[in-house]
Amino acid sequence: MPLNIFVLIKQVPSCHSIEIDKSTGTIIREGVNNIINPDDLFAIELGLNLKERYNGVVTVMTMGPPQAEFALRESLAMGADNAILISDHRFAYSDTLQTTLILKEAFNFIKEYDIIICGCQTSDSSTGQVPFQLSEALEIPLITDFFTLEIENQILKCDRNFGHESQNIEVKLPVLLRTISHFNSPRFISLPRIKTAFDKEIKSFDFKTFNCPEYLDGKNKSPTLVVGIEKVNLKRKNKIIDGSINEKIQSLILLMREHGINGVNHKLIK
């Protein structure tokens, strides 16, 4: 039986050029590139690596608006086998708790899963809560901060850092894995795969797929509410120190002194 590996990803706006529309107090989405959340690339890479080592099937899954399909296509081009898009206007505005509840429904629907992999956090909302909450929801263990990983007879063995211990642990599948950033080097999209990635069918899950449970309602049932949003202004006085190299060094030394920083050896001389 091949391992059923699921990788959870999110499409996020590229965060380097975020601006706020002052009249509406919302993020300007036009003209902003959407990308796969950077942390999730490490999760995809781990999924593909496990597939190659242990004969598995990798399914990438995301929740988002219809255009999130593109992030799934990219993952298919990296080598994932299947893709699922969870999308419904009723799921819009879901916070972490609602997202977790929707993912729980999705996995209850999928039924067969051995390993679910996710990244640390998204670059847009940066809560990092979903891995822990999904572990609660599915009642399966979550392994974080691991640095070796082996699977044998449905048992996952790994070394992980936990608190201030390094532990060798064993746990029966299914499990949830949270990769750390820079854990591996995500592979590039392969050109021949791009075409097949666009030919593949993407499975869709919506409100009806889950038999319309009342409690799934991003807008009305999310416990948290955004009441304001503002751009961080990090601008400072930007005073330019000019002159010869010696003058620049002297200015630096003076600045350091003004902040109470003197050379350790200099004090002795005085």
Next chain:
Amino acid sequence: MNKLEDFTDVWVFAEIKDHEKVHDCVLEILGKAREIADKLGHKLIVVLLSLDAENYIPTLKEYGADKIIYISDPNLKHYHEVIFPQLVFNLIQKHKPCIFLFPSTEVGNALAARLAYRCHTGLVSNVLNLELDCQDEKNLLISDKPAYLGNIIVKITCPKTRPQMCTISSGTFHKKKLRKSNIEIEEVEYKFDLNKIKIKIKGSPIRKDKPSATLSNAKFVIGGGHGLTSKENFDQVFQLAKYTSGQVGGTRRPIMEGWMPEHLQIGISGETIFPELYLSFGISGAIQHVVGVSKSKTIVAINKDPNAPIFKVADYCIVDDAPKILNALVKYFNV
């Protein structure tokens, strides 16, 4: 169904760091929590789970708590991903707190996320400021959290469910000593069925202390980035730190190049610093790094690229070759 009014009191989770001491961030949070509790007319309650928990009670008493609820057991020596959430959840169900605050640490974030799921309530992570919205007697907590790699601050409330939960970043609030009279102490018996634990630990774990974070307390930090171009140049950062009693930090790149150990990373996936002076050498100023240094009192940037984004967030800018300036400084202090 519980009514919102049934939930009362402000709780703070007392994380014990390396089974040695109460985490500093907890003491910082207590000051703000005291203020919030006073405005609401609530009690400030500290929740403590640990091996020899009694050892930490004297410290906690000094920071404004009205009551300390504790569980003491050898199984609580370290944070445990199944035991802690269960025991704390039992306490929440019994006492129904209105607000529950945690330090934004590995432990605090993990525990709070699990509890928020169990309580089906909202949790705001990595909070940078807390306010109480007393308009119309709503008494709602407004939490500011960074988003979009720190480019944006989002204000979040949790209007319909309780407790209102937050994890709070180190350095957000300041410790305030305050001792209440008649502090109530309640010990809760440890009860947990260890058969519920699915993760089996093989052999004995190796103690692997993470180097203690000196960066967040440092008064003077010297940062190095990709612009230093070589390990030899980056070593000069360590030299300068040695001669000036400074602390070394840096961006992601020097770690990947092997110039600097991982725990010295400053920024969104590393430490936040609060020095009097931050000198940055050859750092371009990606937002991931900048959010970690933005609380410095004075920032000086040295970079040869006049368009480097670091200059926008610096107080003093030197457009020049970073290794050259660094070398000259080291020479000056090496006497």
